Amino acid sequence: MTSCPSPSRGVYLTYFIQGLILLAVASSIMAGEYFLGFASGIAFLLTMAPTLVTRNLRLCFPWEVNLLIALSLYLHVMGHVGEYYVTLAPYYDKLTHLISSATVGLIAFFLAILAEYRGDIRLNRTAIIVFILVSTLAAGAIWEIYEFAADQIFGTDLQHGNTDTMMDFVMDLIGAVIAAGVAAITLAKEERHQFIRLFADPSSKLEPADISPEPAELARSR
Structure with a gap:
């Protein structure tokens, strides 16, 4: 627990x-x-x-x-x-893509933090930002494939042409960039380790020294 x-x-x-x-x-x-x-x-x-x-x-x-x-x-x-997708088209749909993609990006960020805290994998700041961007755009692509498949199989009307789909991807990219920006600003702070532990169980007995430092920090310590 x-x-x-x-x-x-x-x-x-x-x-x-x-x-x-x-x-x-x-x-x-x-x-x-x-x-x-x-x-x-x-x-x-x-x-x-x-x-x-x-x-x-x-x-x-x-x-x-x-x-x-x-x-x-x-x-x-x-x-x-x-029925806001219809009455407020196309703006409502783009708003949902923007907020959803930013949310997916932040989830990807915290998954990377979790992996680092548990020592499963070591990612530097650039790798984390790339992971956020790729994960968010991949999620957006999967969603568009779902909409295409639903239209073809069930005769729904989720996609409205190439322009609509491409604008969805643009909003996904903007949301991913926002999440990546939050991650970059956070990881640029000197309190990186404290930030990692902020989302860890406070009852954990790990000390900051138990979390491996950045490669750059190792180089400076030599």
Whole structure:
């Protein structure tokens, strides 16, 4: 069991958005839109993923990341339940791509931090930034493949031509750059090790010396 610090009051924003998703589930079922209700229910379960995944890991996701995950899924749910993808096209879709891609990028960042903390892999700042960019764009590509497949198999109308798809990729890239920028600024600070331990279990007995320093730091110490 993890022993994370008491969450900020901002965590209640996540709970509020999760409640809105549950309302979307209820309204869809009451309207006879059972598939939308089912899909919205899956989205709600996905908002719980960070808590479930990190429960047995020595990692504490920042509440801001949990909030972005919930917000991304809520925007997608309401795009269908509230038909915002149609009434606010194409701007609503691009907004969801921007927020979702930034969220994926931040998740990739914290996965890299987790790998470093556990000693599974060693990544320098450049490698982490590349990992964020590649992971985010790969997730965007998988999403576009899903939309293409759904249109071909089920006759949906998720994609609206090459321009729409390319603009989705552009928004994904912008979101990835934002996340990479956050990572670059954070990793440039001298308190790198303290930042790594911030998301680790505070009950861990590891000392800063147990976390291997940067190669550059090793070179300076010789």
